[in-house]
Amino acid sequence: MNNELEVLFKNENLKNQISEHLINHWKYLNIRKYCEKDDAIKFFIDNEKTKIDFVDSIEKELFPLGGKTILDVGCGKGGVLISCALRGAKAVGFDIDEEEVKIAKLRAKAYGIEHNVSIFIGNAENMPFSDNSFNVVIATSVFEHVKNLKKVIKEMVRVTKLGGFCCTTTPNPLFPREAHYKVFYIPYLPKKIGKIYLIIRGVHSDFFMKNVMYPYPSVSKIEKIFRKNGMDVQNITEKNILKKFTDPNSIRDKRIKAIIRCLKKIRVNKFIANLIVYFHFYPSVHLVAKKIKQIKDGYV
Helix, strand or coil, X not given: CHHHHHHHHHCHHHHHHHHHHHHHXXXXXXXXXXXXXXXXXXXXXXXXXXXXXXXXXXXXHCCCCCCCEEEEECCCCCHHHHHHHHCCCEEEEEECCHHHHHHHHHHHHHHCCHHHEXXXXXXXXXXXXXXXXXXXXXXXXXXXXXXXXXHHHHHHHHHEEEEEEEEEEEECCCXXXXXXXXXXXXXXCCXXXXXXXXXXXXXXXXXXXXXXXXXXXXXXXXXXXXXXCCEEEEEHHHHHHHHHHHCHHHCCCHHHHHHHHHHHHCCCHHHHHHHHHHCCCCCEEEEEEEECCCCCCCCC
């Protein structure tokens, strides 16, 4: 992980561009917590670590990425894309945000992996690729921003090779937190009321109203669309929850590890894990969908 972030620590120009972009974003949201350069970089590094962990999980669940073709839908500043390329994948990514695409290209250049990476401005509803082009298609924190979820998933499946995978993460609407403002939020609170609530919380609701599709698409809805398009779906988040509640030693956070050890001692750990899974009570979901059949009459 440290090797993947090493270039950022050494490249002041890159740090300045990333921090400036983040600071402008937080000012736009009126969230002052990350409006200093050092705080913005710390936030960025923490966020990058989660992306590296995500790519680690892809390799763990699927296969080593070396030599594979990868598409990152909504690649943002390129964290997932670059992590894949550094592992030897032929990586392609696109995003609608011109500034983020610019930063992603600068990062690829700083790592000296331009030959292995292609990054451009694009739209997830119309991908300029042939059918069956990629071994893995990735979309992290994308589905809550798209107007036509069915079309985006259909496109993701179309460009995935038969036997290949779509890997996604997205916020969970059942969890009481607005993922972009990082504040408590009542699940399924109507968007217009949510706007008033966010204003009361002292933030700008403009981004929420224009760029966030709320309620976020549910876990079951996403799974259903993938299955209709010939995919076999696994909920990796729920699989990991069940594992961690059974084996607390697999948890990094010391406080959570201690809590689950206590639950295990009184033999309620599996019961609580099953409740969390049954009610989908977790902040975000990671799904892996395998393309098991080609839809002859087109994707739906």
